[in-house]
Amino acid sequence: MKLWxxxxxxxxxxxxxxxxxxxxxxxxxxxxxxxxxxxxxxxGTSNNAAGHTIYNRLxxxxxxxxxxxxxxxxxxxVSPDGKTYTFKLRKGVKFGTTKYFTPTREFNADDVIxxxxxxxxxxxxxxxxxxxxxxxxxxxxVDTLISTLKKIDNYTVEFKxxxxxxxxxxxxxMSFMSIxxxxxxxxxxxxxxxxxxxxxxxxxxxxxxxxxEKDTLVRFEANPTYWQGTPKIDKLVFAIxxxxxxxxxxxxxxxxxxxxxxxxxxxxxxxxxxKLKVMESAGLNVGYLAFNVxxxxxxxxxxxxxxxxxxxxxSYINAIYMGNAILAKNxxxxxxxxxxxxxxDYPFNIEKAKALLAKAGHPNGFAAxxxxxxxxxPYNPNGKKMGEMxxxxxxxxxxxxxxxxxxxxxxxxxxxNGEHQMIQLGWTGDNGDPDNFLNVLLGCSGxxxxxxxxxxxxxxxxxxxxxxxxxSNQEARTKLYKEAQEIFxxxxxxxxxxxxxxYRAMSAKVQGYKIDPLGGDIFREVYIE
Amino acid sequence: MExxxxxxxxxxxxxxxxxxSFALNKGAVIGLAVLLFFIAVGISSPFLAPYDPTQLFxxxxxxxxxxxxxxxxxxxxxxxDVGRDILSRLIHGTALSLGVGIMIVVVSLVxxxxxxxxxxxxxxxxxxxxxxxxxxxxxxPSTLLAIVVAAILGPGLVNAVWAVSIVAIPNYIxxxxxxxxxxxxxxxxxxxxxxxxxxxRIMVSxxxxxxxxxxxxxxxxxxxxxxxxxxxxxxxxxxxxxxxxEWGTMLADARPFLENSPWMVTFPGLCILLVVLAxxxxxxxxxxxxxxxxxx
Numbered sequence: 001m002k003l004w005x006x007x008x009x010x011x012x013x014x015x016x017x018x019x020x021x022x023x024x025x026x027x028x029x030x031x032x033x034x035x036x037x038x039x040x041x042x043x044g045t046s047n048n049a050a051g052h053t054i055y056n057r058l059x060x061x062x063x064x065x066x067x068x069x070x071x072x073x074x075x076x077x078v079s080p081d082g083k084t085y086t087f088k089l090r091k092g093v094k095f096g097t098t099k100y101f102t103p104t105r106e107f108n109a110d111d112v113i114x115x116x117x118x119x120x121x122x123x124x125x126x127x128x129x130x131x132x133x134x135x136x137x138x139x140x141x142v143d144t145l146i147s148t149l150k151k152i153d154n155y156t157v158e159f160k161x162x163x164x165x166x167x168x169x170x171x172x173x174m175s176f177m178s179i180x181x182x183x184x185x186x187x188x189x190x191x192x193x194x195x196x197x198x199x200x201x202x203x204x205x206x207x208x209x210x211x212x213e214k215d216t217l218v219r220f221e222a223n224p225t226y227w228q229g230t231p232k233i234d235k236l237v238f239a240i241x242x243x244x245x246x247x248x249x250x251x252x253x254x255x256x257x258x259x260x261x262x263x264x265x266x267x268x269x270x271x272x273x274x275k276l277k278v279m280e281s282a283g284l285n286v287g288y289l290a291f292n293v294x295x296x297x298x299x300x301x302x303x304x305x306x307x308x309x310x311x312x313x314x315s316y317i318n319a320i321y322m323g324n325a326i327l328a329k330n331x332x333x334x335x336x337x338x339x340x341x342x343x344x345d346y347p348f349n350i351e352k353a354k355a356l357l358a359k360a361g362h363p364n365g366f367a368a369x370x371x372x373x374x375x376x377x378p379y380n381p382n383g384k385k386m387g388e389m390x391x392x393x394x395x396x397x398x399x400x401x402x403x404x405x406x407x408x409x410x411x412x413x414x415x416x417n418g419e420h421q422m423i424q425l426g427w428t429g430d431n432g433d434p435d436n437f438l439n440v441l442l443g444c445s446g447x448x449x450x451x452x453x454x455x456x457x458x459x460x461x462x463x464x465x466x467x468x469x470x471x472s473n474q475e476a477r478t479k480l481y482k483e484a485q486e487i488f489x490x491x492x493x494x495x496x497x498x499x500x501x502x503y504r505a506m507s508a509k510v511q512g513y514k515i516d517p518l519g520g521d522i523f524r525e526v527y528i529e
Numbered sequence: 530m531e532x533x534x535x536x537x538x539x540x541x542x543x544x545x546x547x548x549x550s551f552a553l554n555k556g557a558v559i560g561l562a563v564l565l566f567f568i569a570v571g572i573s574s575p576f577l578a579p580y581d582p583t584q585l586f587x588x589x590x591x592x593x594x595x596x597x598x599x600x601x602x603x604x605x606x607x608x609x610d611v612g613r614d615i616l617s618r619l620i621h622g623t624a625l626s627l628g629v630g631i632m633i634v635v636v637s638l639v640x641x642x643x644x645x646x647x648x649x650x651x652x653x654x655x656x657x658x659x660x661x662x663x664x665x666x667x668x669x670p671s672t673l674l675a676i677v678v679a680a681i682l683g684p685g686l687v688n689a690v691w692a693v694s695i696v697a698i699p700n701y702i703x704x705x706x707x708x709x710x711x712x713x714x715x716x717x718x719x720x721x722x723x724x725x726x727x728x729x730r731i732m733v734s735x736x737x738x739x740x741x742x743x744x745x746x747x748x749x750x751x752x753x754x755x756x757x758x759x760x761x762x763x764x765x766x767x768x769x770x771x772x773x774x775e776w777g778t779m780l781a782d783a784r785p786f787l788e789n790s791p792w793m794v795t796f797p798g799l800c801i802l803l804v805v806l807a808x809x810x811x812x813x814x815x816x817x818x819x820x821x822x823x824x825x
Contacts, residue, residue, distance in 0.1 A: 244785065245784075245785065245787060245788065248788070263785050265591075265610075265785060265786050265788070265789055265790070266788060266789065268789075269788070269789060312587065315585070315587050315588075315612075318588065318590060319590045319610060319611045319612060320610075320611075322590075382610075382785075384771060384782075385610060385611055385782070387771065388583075388611060388771045388772045389585060389611050391771070391772060392583055392584070392585045392772065393585075395583075402770075403770060403771055
């Protein structure tokens with residue numbers, strides 16, 4: 001890279017920040033978005049750059065909470081059998097105007113039908129555009145759940161489901177249910193530029209898309225016609241900065257106003273800096289070590305329990321998370337309803353671990369592979385180091401561990417195929433429902449989809465979570481989920497490690513920012529003093 | 530008087546001659562001393578290190594070295610982010626880094642010398658084939674090539690040795706080939722041919738001994754380059770695998786803590802710097818002492 005190639009964007013950002021135009025907000029993000037449409041992306045980076053800035057959904061999560069509130073739908077009704085959902089749409093919502101598209105009509109039912117049918121209907125003209133893989137839509141089983149989708153009038157849509165499903169409304173608030181403009185899609189169809197729909201986005205959200213340079217910048221402007229009121233900042237810039245140390249430097253020099261995921265090691269220094277502000281929140285996440293219960297010797301319950309006892313997890317919390325996490329004992333984080341606080345954790349006890357291992361027929365231990373997380377995730381800031389600590393702990397009971405890792409996409413693909421023995425992984429909740437953890441990560445259906453990396457399909461457990469999914473009484477669901485957690489604890493398909501805190505560091509002048517428990521960065525109410 | 534005269538008249542042995550001119554080069558002598566120190570540390574590492582390099586001290590995370598505030602004489606150079614003693618890791622790493630460097634030199638030297646001898650001695654198509662291969666390898670940036678080879682072979686210390694060796698081979702081939710081409714026209718080679726000596730005999734016991742000096746110099750400089758490249762691979766996660774205390778890997782692990790625990794990155798970095806510098810100084814000294822054209 002030539003010097004000017006580095007300096008030019010740098011000067012550009014600097015000029016943006018320093019030009020006393022206080023309403024340009026620079027956010028230092030961690031990576032390049034893969035596309036500007038949450039229907040086809042699954043990563044948080046892309047979601048921040050599109051789902052929360054450009055688009056809205058029929059229902060949305062309340063800012064800074066997991067509660068579902070009306071979005072583009074003013075209200076909704078559910079039929080008594082729980083199979084028909086009717087949404088009354090909001091009137092007077094305008095799509096954003098960009099260089100490439102000027103809307104001539106307001107948002108209506110056609111846009112809703114278009115956005116969902118694109119993902120649902122394989123013969124839809126947009127279905128196979130840009131790969132046609134709607135991972136979330138399939139993983140949440142929305143494709144098989146919706147039987148019909150009907151426009152009653154311009155401002156009413158009706159969903160008919162195949163079976164009652166209580167997490168349906170929270171699923172509707174997730175980013176993959178974002179509403180795109182049908183008018184824009186029709187225009188692209190005429191111009192024969194269908195693939196632009198995912199890269200040059202048009203939505204009803206608080207910001208409109210201006211430009212994107214890969215690995216450098218994403219620029220947005222406030223949407224002056226936003227239905228919840230124009231955002232307080234005029235311009236929003238995502239300065240893409242993958243290295244956490246560099247992000248911190250940029251924050252100190254004032255090149256960014258807010259940075260994503262500061263390194264745990266820097267947090268104390270940030271807190272002491274009067275020009276900076278650090279916000280923290282209990283994350284809706286879990287980091288864990290999963291056993292592949294289909295492989296020997298991890299099919300043996302005593303082996304799994306022995307490893308559970310042998311891992312000094314408190315030391316990981318102190319060393320890897322630097323104390324910024326809660327020790328996990330359940331697959332659910334404590335911030336989610338139905339968390340079972342009565343679970344009694346397996347204590348760290350080498351003697352007991354040795355005894356269990358001997359009972360399982362491995363008095364001298366065995367050799368095994370442990371896969372370590374190759375990237376920094378909110379639920380595990382340093383998988384490799386945690387792996388080294390686990391390796392040292394397991395050596396004490398005679399288990400010789402080889403650490404293995406692959407690049408992130410390969411790691412996920414191989415783990416879906418169940419090629420691992422022990423694997424570090426984790427999960428950040430998408431919608432605040434326990435089903436999003438227990439069913440996706442530990443249910444039998446998750447085993448088919450590949451998200452259940454323990455390959456653990458236990459009849460009693462699965463029965464409880466499937467039943468809990470189909471009823472809508474929260475008390476009854478809570479009871480079932482608590483029982484399911486007891487079974488999980490007893491059978492130990494994972495060693496849950498931690499629920500990490502989420503941190504955001506920002507300039508002390510930033511106001512109105514709230515941490516999203518679902519992991520996003522939302523700027524519609526943010527401003528600079 | 531007589532005795533003194535006799536001394537002056539005795540011709541110096543090659544070693545004496547070499548020693549005299551090497552000793553004149555102060556930098557080279559200091560380099561040699563540093564190198565011998567590291568070698569001694571490396572050999573005695575199991576006895577010298579206060580702790581097992583992989584032992585975790587619960588609670589002792591990122592302790593600074595003893596001389597700065599908050600430090601502890603229990604851990605002289607401090608601890609890393611998971612509570613391992615940095616001094617013990619460095620001491621064990623010395624043996625590892627030097628061993629890796631020597632292995633790299635041995636592998637690339639042996640292979641490079643064989644191919645260089647063949648190319649230089651036989652010439653024609655053998656020469657063309659070998660030299661085109663070296664041209665291809667040398668056309669690629671060396672670190673990049675090492676990364677590619679290590680990525681193909683898979684991460685690990687042994688594979689890293691192969692990766693770096695393959696990259697280093699062309700240097701030896703070129704050097705040996707040039708030397709052999711110059712030597713093979715000399716009268717003593719022709720004499721050997723006239724006596725009916727075989728190709729292998731001429732190559733190995735006639736020509737090769739006359740090429741040793743430049744090869745030794747190249748090997749010394751190659752050693753430092755090898756250590757550096759192996760550390761680079763370790764830094765990129767393609768070399769030694771955890772919990773092996775390799776210097777490059779230690780450096781990579783310490784990077785996130787540059788700002789608030791600088792000692793974690795300072796000490797391994799310093800070790801790499803010292804060893805490589807010492808080797809380069811020694812290499813320069815050897816060249817000056819062995820090359821007759823550079824002799825005063």
